[in-house]
Amino acid sequence: MKSEDILNSLNYLPDNLIEQAAKGRQDYAGERTKTAYISSFLKPIMTAACVAAVVGISLFISSKNSHVFDHAAPELLPSDTFNECSFSENVMDMVNSDDRAEEDYLLSDEAGDLESAGTPIKVAVTLPQKSIAETTDSIEAEDYVLAFMYDGRTYTQYPQKFDVDEIYDEYKILDEKIGYVVSDTSKYDLPAIVTKLGTANFCGYVYTVKGFSPEFALAAKLDSGEFYVFFNDNGITLKNGGDIVSSRLNLTEHLDDFRITIDALSLPATEKNTEEVKRLLSVIEQSPVVHLDKQSTEEIDCTTILHFHLSEKWNIKPQIFYERLKIEVQLLKGGYARVMVNGFADVYIAIGEEALNEFTRNLEQIINE
């Protein structure tokens, strides 16, 4: 057999495989030939023009956002997971996407609505710092952690790929397209774990994510067609964090299943305990999101936080699906519920000790019956 035979046999690949690979491919013949025709002396001029545009846009965004960051409390500054320099450099890799020839059938609005990135933060919620190492299990050996900078912050890839069509059809988490990003990880000071796993550059459109501050989460649809959510994973700000758990999600209605583990006892959902869990969720939806700022987290060291968690005795993991988003709720001593969306959103809700105690008491009663 010759390599020619393999190449020729690829003509018999299933159409769907070819079609999937064709998505996101640079399929405009003109692009390559145009590139080839660009005289070398034009390249520095074009580069300079791009740099000027990037600087201009950066200054524009900075001036637009200055009041936002003024309001951002000191606790919004990144902690030691990322280098603080990357936060303050105000480097932005965005370029205007108007010149993109790619047919973007998913998008109806015009690219480059940069002003949307400066939406003031109404409710700031401090998220607990997460270790990237804890969430990299699903990364395949040949995959790489992606990262890009936006408005001076480094966003790293949440290690779960989403199919773009799925996102649009089912997740619907994208908000506004805010521009086009050209990642160059050589410029970033990435955490050791990311560096160890390997990084890769990419190009793609960047979007805000519904319910999240652009300071915390952004999404990017890569030119390759893949879609990722990226986080400025520094335990920082969440815009309208309450949106995640408010009536918008309607946790009670979307409760799908749950299990309760108490010590070695594992309980499936029953009619009675489902009622209790729904009641609890209803309380969660009506309770305020708590701002656990740096000061309060400093008061509690890590071991205390772990001790705080009821999971030593109570392990209640409702499986709630909202438009295919998996939502988990954990109960914390002191009257808090921690709500996580697909494992990446962490919000603390102050449900109060009374509600928490009532729930555990009623549940114990059901178990004893």
Added chain:
Amino acid sequence: MAEGRILMNDNDIIAKFWNRDESAIGDTEAKYGNYLKKIAYNILFSEGDSEEAVNDTYLAAWNSIPPQKPSILRSYLSKLTRRISIDRLKYHHAKKRDDSEYLLSLDELAECVSDNSGRPENELDAKLLGEAIGKFLCTLSKKAKNGFIRRYFFLDSISDTARSLGISESELKSLMHRTRNKLRNYLEKEGFIK
């Protein structure tokens, strides 16, 4: 692309082919002309030859639809363009354009094959091999799968493929090297090569 032409959906274009409406060719050109030209250019590395290959594609489509009724018109046309361009390259082989992605790909895939094993003797053998490779590709990650198809079906250059996947060229080369090794093992296991 023809200026001002409204892009038709594929079903309507196919219906025109079936009704022997010659405007089907213009509609196909308006919608997929550049797309097909890119495929041809990757193989032939010549503007003129690519245009001719694409024109031959329209003719081949006209002659084959009907009786064919492609489920995915774009993939169907891609295959026609690819086959026509490769044939054209072989015909002009005396000129040997070393910069053709087809020829570069041949070198890369050489590590997947063995001189000791027989060659596909007919279209059926080639089809079986293609189907086996299709099954193999389904076992890969999305990135490896799309990278392989973009590089070896569409014959996109290393730089274009890497850029479209969002990885560096060296990362792509490494990924493709691993994939080719896996493919070789797979083809050995399936009895295609010894």
